[in-house]
Amino acid sequence: MIMASLLILLGLLALSVSITAALGMMGLVLATTFTTVPLERMVGDVAWQAMASDTLVAIPFFILLGEILLRAGIAEKMYTALSAWLSWLPGGTMHANIGACALFAAASGSSVATAATIGTVSIPEIGRRGYHERLFLGTLAAGGTLGILIPPSVALILYGVLTETSIPRLYLAGMVPGIVLAVLFMMLIAGVCLAIPRAGGHPARFDRAACINGLPDLVPPLIIFGVVVLTIYAGIATPTESAAFGVVTALGLAAWKRRLTLAMLRAAIEGTMRTTAMVVAIVLTALVLNFVMTFLGISQQITNAVLSLDLSPTALILAIVMFYLVLGCFMESFSIMLITVPIIVPVVTAMGYDPIWFGILLTLLLEAALITPPIGVNLYVVQGVRPAGPITDVIIGALPFVGVIFAMIILLIAVPDIALWLPSLVYD
Template identity: 50%
Template sequence: MISTTTLLLAVLILLSLPVAAVLIFTGLALSDLYAFFPLIDALGEVTWSASTEFVLVAIPLFIMMGEILLRSGITDEMYESVNLWVGRVPGGLMHTNIFSCALFAATSGSSVATTATMGTVTIPNIKKFGYKPSLFLGTIAAGGTLGILIPPSINMILYGILAEASVSTLYLAALIPGLILGFLFSVVVLIACLVRPTWSGEPVPKSTLMAKVWGLKGIFIPVALFGLVVGSIYAGLATPTEAAALGVIGALGISFYKKRMSPKCLSEVFQATIRTTSLVMLIVLSAYFLNFVITNIGLTDILTEKVSSLRWDPVYVLLAIVGVYILLGCFMETLSLMIATTPIVVPIITALGFDPIWFGVLFMILLETALITPPIGMNLFIVQSVRGEGSFKDVIYGAVPFLLMMFFLIGLLIAFPDIALWLPSLITK
């Protein structure tokens, strides 16, 4: 049963079929092969109950908030403000890329949106200031992955639903690891530019203290929206979905106040939100049906029993799971990878005695590695498409040092789980 499922998923993915079609077809095939009665009869009820999950409403709202910030020009102001403070550090605008990605991730919740936005804003600076192309492009590809980890994260909402874990607790658990990862990325740039000063490009013009302080107004909006969304959750004033709605209202209010939101711009925001949401939700509903089939034919129980029968140390099993995810990440898109495997892996993780909240943070970092590992690394392709010229190898080589930092953080989380669990423990006390 396990080998059949794995083989079927692998073959369909290699045929380059749409992810939603792969998930639905696999569910139907498993139902016909192993179920006592045709589970397709439950397809309507499963998709309806899944689509009415209140927390899923947060997904289009977070997507819309990011689109508003992008199309109203607030993102450009944020980038310029960050550059005033970190642009003089060896590495210049590459540090600005990383910190700007972290700030935008804290409002958009999407790695793809973060990468595309920051790439559009900053890639022209490579030639303008003479940066090392590969390292510069690597900061955008890797920095964009922070959209998965730093709250509010769309992927964490989906993980919370599939793993039956608290989304607000996941957000809290991911905050410190997300900040650590952004810092590690910046350390990579700093070391590289100290060893090879020519990679730093031309020095950024020096700014006065008054200019830096005044420039904070560009950072204030993303930080204020992050505080509004995340703060309302932990103050007990709003659920994640209600907090997302507050974020959209806040972003719209600021855009209209600054006279950046025309009817045409608003129409573009709605269209982009609908396109992205439709893509995500079709995959989610298909995955719900596949998960329903997998549970009813007993595949999850079989896997758990087989892993338990190995009598391996739980840490060795965990390392094996990490290795499998790193390998799968080279060939699968992150959303489909997460949705297809979470209901199978999480029961194994909990049976081994690991905290599902802690694993959720670890899982997000593993998904981040998938975004910058060839041949299917989505962020690599986004950066290259925005760049529009040069060799794709530049993007791949530039992402490697940041990939190593992700592996380092994974090791830290396994050795010191409290990196993720300390903040949630303070709230629950």
């Protein structure tokens, strides 16, 4: 059954069938071929119970939050302020790309929204300042990946739902690795621009007045991050309720900026509905497939097969890392998570690893998938917001950052406390 499941999925993907349809068809084929129990009659009940989760409601809230920040002009002003503060570094505005992505990620929780928003605002700087185009585009694609690591994160919410793991603990675990990864990205940019000065273009001179005047524009994203995160850890709200608080706060800030109009709200809601429909469709079919695989015992068979190999815990983790890096070349990150987590996590926990730590490791692997050709979603997002040029420019520019993410993965394996220190400090 294991080989049959894999062949069905790979065959459907090779035929360019959408991941949602592929997961649904795979579940249907398994349910009707390998058991006489009419599992298809249970699909409606399974889908209803799975999608009735209060936690999943946080997904459209966070997507709407990012849409409001973009359409209210808050993201653009934030980027301008960061550019003023970071322009003195080797690489100039490219550091603002990473900093703005990190700050926007802390407010929106979405990688795609982060890459699209900061890309739209910053790409004109390439011609204006003479930056190396490929490196500049790579900073946008890589910086956007921070959206699924720095809390609040939609990916961590899904992982928490799939594994019944504490989402507040996952949020805490993602903070330090997210900051460290952003710093590593900036170190790479500085190193390249010091080694090849022309890659750094002609950044604007440090302007103290512009820096001071721009400080108020950094406050709105920080307010939203504070509202979302602090309401969770103060015990005021659940992750879903905190997302709703974030949306209300964003609406208030948009009104304060006099950008809250019916046209803006309509555009934000339409964008939210499109993105949410895509994500929820994948989640729904993946959860139904997981139910079928669990009923047929496929998940347990895979767990037993891996454990029977008698690998050491370190060898197992390295094998899993290589598996995800290869898989990331051919599948979208959310699909990877929804398909593999119910199978891989029981194996990992059986070997004695902390599911919180593995959630952060998996998120880093999914970040690599976001900028790994040929399926890397962020590559296409950045390509979509630039005026012209081949996508190979974005791919080549992003490849050095894949190496940085891989270095971060090795660092996290060697020093697990990078992720576990903050949750243990708060909860233990």
